[in-house]
Amino acid sequence: MDYSKTVNLPKTDFPMRANLNTRELEIIKYWDEINLYQKLIDKNKNNNPYILHDGPPYANGNIHIGHALNKILKDIIVKYKCMRGFYTPFVPGWDCHGMPIEHKVIELLGAKHKQMQKKEIRDECKKYALKHIEIQKKDFIRLGCIGEWENPYLTLDPVYESAIIEMFGELVEKGYIYKGLKPVHWCFHCETALADAEVEYDNHSSSSIYVRFKIKNKNNLDLPDNTYFIIWTTTPWTLPANVAIALHPEFVYNLVLAANNYYIIVDDLTENVAKRISADFKIIKQYKGSELEKIICSHPFIDRDSVIINADYVTKDTGTGAVHIAPGHGEEDFIAGKIYKLPTISPVDNQGKFTNEFSDCKGINVFDANKLIINKLKQSNDLIGDPETIEHQYPHCWRCKNPIIFRATHQWFLKVDHLNLRKKILDCIDNNVNWIPNWGKDRISAMVKLRPDWCLSRQRIWGVPIPVMYCKNCQEVLISKKCIDYFKNLVEKYGVDSWFTMTASELLPPDTKCEKCGSAEFEKETDILDVWFDSGASHIAVLEKREYLSSPADLYLEGSDQHRGWFQLSLIPSYATRGRAPFKSVLTHGFVVDESGKKMSKSEGNVVSPQDIINKYGSDILRLWTSYEDYRNDVSIGGDIINRIVESYKKIRNTMRFLISNLYDFNRQNDYVEYDKLLEMDKWTLAKLYELNEKITSAYNEFKFHTIYHSIYNFCIKELSSFYLDILKERLYLSGSSSIERRAAQTVLFELLKAITKMIAPILSFTAEEIGKFYPQIKNNNESSIFENEWVELNPKFQNIDLIKKWQMILDIRSDVLKALEITRKTKNINHSLESRIIIWCKIENLYSELLKIKDELRSVFICSDLIINNYEENENNDNFDYNGDFAAVVVQKLETKKCSRCWKYKENTDTDSNYPNICKECIDIIKQYYK
């Protein structure tokens, strides 16, 4: 007889090698065919919603690893919540307007763009954005992310654009919007404002001068009348805009007598500066910077006060420790000016020439005026020492390469303190939003606390216009809810392009007149809105406008850079217009860094592209990676890490494959064995599975995906592969194929396969679906997708803490037995454990009698041919153990009996029946019963 026909070896076509890169494509096609996303939405449409609102990536370039991390994390949550029965519409979005696209398009157009109309350039930008959206969309779908991909939200959609206008209108109505001055980078060759990204730093030579300001009002300090502050500057032309001098509040300043006058100079630089006046100087007295605040000086050549203020950013490595402040010509100066309510003076026109405001140099270019101003200072004797020429890094225009200036211009702002908004937002951050991790609260609070008013206007082309007009006759601003609403309706139909294609009167309600002069002629504002205003309107444009969504969202999930970005800039207008945050919870993830923790950059050559990983290994590898590390901190990736992920993927896959391969002849209807008839170790495994599920489920609820990875992976290795499944092979292969012992084992395998497949489904989506398709019995009603199934449901009977405790002791004993086996492998020439008889002396109190009850089961646990159990307490003067462990003393005997060629055990009763040569009695019985 061919005994091999009586051995139930595992059987399956489920491939050991995943070939994910090709198999995943088939699964994506399948999802598309069955319209998986719609199915899932429909299934739960009457249930509680869970809205994860997608933050829009910028529609530029291919997706990078950070995008992949972000979208996969979102997808894991959406899928999990969906399996929990929540209604989970997920609408992906893209941020379409803005400088980077405009920049790129102009670069591609070359000189041609100068002859083009704004509308034509905008069309090119739109084309560019749409093209990249398609590229990125394909990649996101390839990652296995589900969502409304055929109808995503785009910030360039007319419906979206109209919501931006609507939000702006509401802010206008409530009084948040005002026009004010702000310094910006300005190129007077191109006559345009430049964004930070358009500024290049290059060498430039400037005149460096020291200038004295005489004290006019001592603010009750005991100072001589002829006392001066000295400032140092490399931009003499900004002196006409000087309104203050900043000192560091903590620095020590000396009152110095030199050449019959008194000067105030920071301690560390006193010698350096005083020498310029006279080699002979004397320190009279010292003051802290904070004491000198509010002293008033006279401007050296203009009839204007210059007030002493305090600022933390003052340094003492160069200059004098007293910094010339011109809020019209510097960012920091401007902020200091805001704090001290100083005027913003900027007497310079678009061409970089002085205006009437500084009539001495009227019509003269600022750089040319440097000399004239220095001469003026010489004349008034306020120049300290001689001017010097220095080479330093200075901002230049990216386009014309000429040096640029900082110049105050009129800009539109959102007033953050209007109607006590800032305080209310801080309160909302504190009490009404759940920040995960918790420190996110402190981070965004600190930003909101200190942020200046939001400058909304940009002097660009590719964006949403600021819907404001100016009277052609008297220049009065026309900014009203009524006009904005009128425009909004046009935008719904024609998009914001109408602002560029239609005339002012077409864009205004009929009969609109200037409130000041009554004229009906208007000019359109040419500025557009900051792109952050676009994405900050998404909660209105998407959550409110799409009737199947709702606001506030349950969750926003982005990188931690968005505390300053999208989270804050959604929160501000949302609170201003709706009186609440647009999100209930905000979850942040860290950044992707290389294997040594360094940021990725082209120049370092450490950039990892998601496309490469997908093509080489598959999306599930990338998805597994997102759960491998704790994403709340930075996550690293590189070749070694990917290799490890691939290895652990194989382990999980092989474990699942083993389960499947032993269930080939199992029918859940007929063969499922009821719980009470299972063996103890079966119940133990189900109890461990129950424990695992509790752990996994709460980890999903708390978004701790790395805990899920570690738990499942460890479960596969420790509980299953090296223990339960290893032991189970004997029962699966050698018991009668339809015996209750084997069916009991299969019942457990079935429960394991069903539960683990669901547990991994949100993460290893492709693999879970593949398993579901291959072994459809694990799906409750033979649904077309594993994701249509409810979350893991386990029989409450599986929970069994006492059994886990008891079997922990058995595991401890097993570990002593394994050590003994390892020793005897060498000393007694034992190779396979089945060659042995194991004799144990149990050392654990009260366990001995329990062990006797399950002796047969324990024999299989130790995978030996014979087991003898003794109580260590009853052991008399025997110390001849192979291993004497903490839990058991063990002797391993090598059996010289014949090996049964069916079950491979070594037993006395082998080869005793000539009808069944070479096999043991137990095997003969089984063959007689099951394989006649």
Added chain:
RNA sequence: GGGCCAUUAGCUCAGUCGGUUAGAGCACUGUGCUGAUAACGCAGGGGUCCGCCGUUCGAUUCGGCGAUGGCCCA
């Protein structure tokens, strides 16, 4: 320069509400099996818990300073 975050074995993570020899899996080394086989099992080695100072009888854990790396700002 400022705000926030991180730092435990080669890697990814546990953990210690301050208390004996700090854990897991992987990787590594050795080894067994050949009925999960481009699989599976077993055993072993490996850590100044980033550094310094302080609080304490006692610190990897608490506090301060610093280093390195990250994000945001200047």
